[in-house]
Amino acid sequence: MSTTETPQAVALPEGPAFSARRAWAAVGIILVGEVMDLLDSLVTTIAGPTITRDMGGSQEFIQWLAAGYTIAMAAGLLVGGRLGDKYGRKNLFLTGLAGFTVTSLVSALATNPETLITARILQGLLGALMVPQALGIIRSLFPPDKVGMAFGVTGPVMALSGVAGPIMAGWLVDADYFGWSWRMIFAVNLPVGVLALVAGFVLLPRSQRQRDLEIDMVGALIAAAGMAAVIFPLVQGRELGWPWWVFVLLAAGIGTLAGFVRHQYHRADKGLSTLVLPALFGKKAFVSGLFIGILFFSVMMGGALLFGLFFQLGLGMSPLKAGLATIAQAAGMLLGFGLSQALGMARRTMFIGFAATAVGLLAALGTIAVQDDPVNAWWLSPALAVIGVGSGLAIAPFFDIVLSGVDEGETGSASGTLTSAQQVGNALGASVLGTVFFSVLNGRRGEGASAFTAATSAALLVALTLVAGAALCTRWLPERAVRPVEG
Incomplete structure (x- = not known):
């Protein structure tokens, strides 16, 4: 049993409570969350040099602004979907959105590189709680013959957001609104996130919960440790002068990821849930x-x-x-x-x-x-x-x-x-x-x-x-x- 599978959604009853207008409004809320995540993965590729000059960070700091966010999201995505199955997709989406908004504020107020990198890592983890819920929520909003139309809207919106992301980041940094310069690329998430949170609480449908669902959190920690052990040497090795232990850590990270695969096989042999179906590796x-x-x-x-x-x-x-x-x-x-x-x-x-x-x-x-x-x-x-x-x-x-x-x-x-x-x-x-x-x-x-x-x-x-x-x-x-x- 895989912890990334999503069970078949239960169709919502027709009627005023779940009208087409409300369903499309809910899709809009989902897209707001997904666009916030996409933009925040892109904006630091443009704003990074300005942030570094302002904070006095190292060259590696620029790399961590992007790598910290994405590696945290990679680890979180392994369990994000199944947490939604266990505790409810609406609950996880709103929790992720609320946390993402708060960490955006922390990023905007950060006064040193360490605080900003920590906030970015937390942003990635919280984004991993939010993003996987979108598919199941959208499926629950529409009958089978209409759901394709909803998915057809998401692709162009995300593509256009990818186009707009770097431009928006550059505009906000250059405009220097309220003297906040690069901080505005994070602060802009605050009003958007709060409005989406309130609207989501009212409009998003609740899903069935599988409270007895078992989630392999040990496996998630093993995978996260392996990913971190690979990324850290690649970013920091140059600044540290490539000492011998950096290569040992890199090898250990690769070994840990191999251990994660073995762990999945071990759990499957015992009839326990897995994060990845072991049969896929064959x-x-x-x-x-x-x-x-x-x-x-x-x-x-x-x-x-x-x-x-x-x-x-x-x-x-x-x-x-x-x-x-x-x-x-x-x-x-x-x-x-x-x-x-x-x-x-x-x-x-x-x-x-x-x-x-x-x-x-x-x-x-x-x-x-x-x-x-x-x-x-x-x-x-x-x-x-x-x-x-x-x-x-x-x-x-x-x-x-x-x-x-x-x-x-x-x-x-x-x-x-x-x-x-x-x-x-x-x-x-x-x-x-x-x-x-x-x-x-x-x-x-x-x-x-x-x-x-x-x-x-x-x-x-x-x-x-x-x-x-x-x-x-x-x-x-x-x-x-x-x-x-x-x-």
Whole structure:
């Protein structure tokens, strides 16, 4: 029994209490929570340099702003869905939303790097309580023949939010409302969160609770410890001078994650609930999907951080201009999503997406190489657009293709684990590409703009390698999706 599966929702009775208007209002509340989570995972890629200058943090501080949030969410997602099953999806959604709003305020008021990083980690954990409840709540709001329409709205909203996130962050930082500068990217969550909380308390439906449901919290702690032990050396190792114990900790983290898999098998053998169905680890499609999720989303988050650093620290752009410079990639991603519908939910579509992303990365490398320092950021727009198109083509069929390689009864466990793998990839991207960037940059101190060009080029080469690895993993995926996966 997997702790990431969601039981079939019970249809709500028709009538004034659950009218179509109320159902769509509830969907709006769910989307507010999901958009808040998405934006907070993106805003620090643009605001990071300003935050660091204001607080006096280290280069690693910039990486932790992104990695701390996403690794906490990755660990929390393993149990977030099942906690909703046990205590009620509405209760968990509102608890996560309330906590997320409070930690946003703490982030806005933070006066030192340690407080802000701690708040970001708590934000990630609370987001992991909130986000997994969305699917079950939306399913309970509509009859089966209408639920597809609701899910059809969520995709474009989230995609547009991804476009708006970096721009909004840059605008809020540059506008410096009330003299709060970067603090406004967190403070803006306060009124939005409070309004959504009140509306959610009134409008969201209650779900059945499974009070006797057993949740493998020990397994969750093992997984969290393993993830942390991998991420910490990758972020802090450079600042510490790569002492021997950093490599021991990294190896121990990988071993702990292997121990998590063994723990899942052990519980299954005893007939106990698991966080991940052990049978999934024997399926090539699922294991390949895990690697693809980790590798490719490393490039997505790491690339966002990389270009944010290059545009601001290397080229001296303001946060708003840096955010605007990413529009080409965001627009390309929307185009890629559309093209994926024409090409079909097939393995070939994913491979084409990875190939296009690689071409875009090579184009970015070439653009940087042929221009005199300092590079004109706007000349990178075509390369960023191609990266965006490739990303959209690769991401759109990802879940459908991977989940087509597992049994029907395993999709709940598999989808939850794949979502967690995405967040692990986000954390690794901020850690690995950020470390490569700063390592090369610090090794070429005093060289001015050329040092930033070299650092960005080195990180892009690593990103290219990660994309190649993701493309290689597609050979073990099903040829095409055989059943649609909602949400």
